[in-house]
Amino acid sequence: MSGSQRLLDVGAAIWAAQKSHPFVTELAAGTLDEAAFEHWVRQDYRYLQDYARLFAVAGTKARDEETMTDLLGVAHSVLDTEMDLHRSFAADYGISRGELEATEKAPTCVAYTNFLLRTAYEGSLAEIAAALYPCMQGYLDVADHMAELADEEHRYTPFIELYTSDEFRAEVDWCRGFVDDCWDASPGQQEAMEAVFLTSAKLEYRFWEMAYTEEGWGL
Template sequence: MGFSDHLVDAGEDLWDAQLHHPFVRELADGSLDESAFRVWLEQDYRYLLDYARTFATLGTKAADEPTMAHCFEVANAIVDEEMDLHRSFAADYGLTADDLAAVEKSPTCEAYTNFLLRTAQQRPFPVGAAAIYPCGQGYLDVADHMADLADGEHRYTPFIEKYTSDAFRESVAWMGELVDRSAEAHPSLRDDMKAAFRRSAELEYAFWEMAHTEEEWPSERASAEVV
């Protein structure tokens, strides 16, 4: 068993929590409220910009040319391809890419992206590799679960299809191999890799919760109550 598999097994409680989250179950059957999905859409768009930056940062720290090149390729693919899905969904809400880019990050989104960027910039490469892995493997496992739960096509079917596609599976497989190679080459960093993976997995769960509850900054709620 590779170290990437060990990390997922160690985070089984968080994986199960994601699979059973109301956002995941409701998106799978098509009953998810549009306003909750819009929150996910807007926040995930902002998240992906920094996820791409995280891969680009890791590319500058990679020890070998193939890993460096692939990190940059993933960063480019996120901006050019994965975010196309978000722009497509946004059009259904009358939102442009500029509208999405102008959205303020929620507290959870800001915490997650800050953690990823700080880890990529300040920690050793293997720790950064472990930090990015829960997003890839988590979305694949969640989408596979959604596909099992789904009964026919609905408005969220493109989401499920995107994150169960062969291209996405290949990308996640590469991330798992990167974690395995990093752990093998740097065994002294395995505890730090496990801690980074765990924190990202916790933030993945928090992201579903943020979207489902339509999280706001406390000041925004206070202003609304005053009005």
Template sequence: MAFSDELLEEGTDIWNAQFEHPFVTELATGELDPEAFRHWVEQDYRYLLDYARVFALGATKARDEATMTHMMDVAHTILDFEMDLHREFAVDYGISVDDLESVEKAPTCVAYTNFLVRTAHEGSIAEIAAAIYPCGQGYLDVAEHMAELAEGEHRYTPFIEKYTSEKFEEAVAWMTELVDRCGEQFPGESEAMREAFRSSARLEHAFWEMCYTHEEWEV
């Protein structure tokens, strides 16, 4: 069994929890509260800035030119391609780019991005690969689940289409290959990879909850 499959099998409980989360199921049917989606647009925009930084930092840990080059390319793609969707949604909600960039991260967003950036600074390329994997594979799997639940087009259809697109599938396939390659090349880091994967997966689930409940700082 490929190492990525081992991680996904161990994370089945978290994946099922994501599939069943009301943010996911209500977005799929178009019934999600627009304010919850607005919270996702704002918080995920801030998240992606750090996610791009993680790939850029990961490039410095890569041991081969191809991986280094690809991780730098991914950082650019996140800032250019993926964040375009957030900017487009922001226009629909009357949010300017300046407003997006000044949004304060909610506690869960802080926890998730801090974990990823710390892993990128302190961890190996293997740990980084495992830490970024739940976001890529998770969004693909969740979006495919949404597509199965959806009946016709609605205001959130562009979200589903974005994360089930061929371009996104190709991006996730590369992340899967990186996880498998690291699992094979660095068997001594398998436990660290499992821990990084599970931490990120749990935070992915917490991110849906954060958006659904409009989480903010209490004080």
């Protein structure tokens, strides 16, 4: 069994919980409250800034030119393409780039990004691979599930199309290969990879909950 599949098997219950979360099912149906989606856009924009940093730091830890190029390339893609698409989503709801950048991270977003960056700076390349995997594979799997649930086009169809696109599938395929390479090259770190993966996956689930409840600091 490949390392990427082993991690997915370990996280199967979390994957099932994500797919059944009301944010996911209501977005698929087109009935999700706009305020919840706007909250997701704002928070995910801030999240992506640090997700790009995760790839950039990973690139500095890579020991071969091809892996370094791939990791830094993903960091650039997140900053140049995915965040631009988030700005487009935001503009549809009257949210400016300045407002996105000024958004205060909700507690769950703080917890998730802090975990990713701590893993980036303190962990091995194998642990970083496990930390970044739930986001990429999770969004593809959840979006595929949304596409199956959706009966017709609606205001959230562009979200589903973004994360089921050929371009995104290619990124996820690369990510799986990266995880597999790290798993095979670092047998002594496989237990640590599982632990990091599960924490990251749980935070992915909590991110949906954060957006759905419009979580804030209450201050």
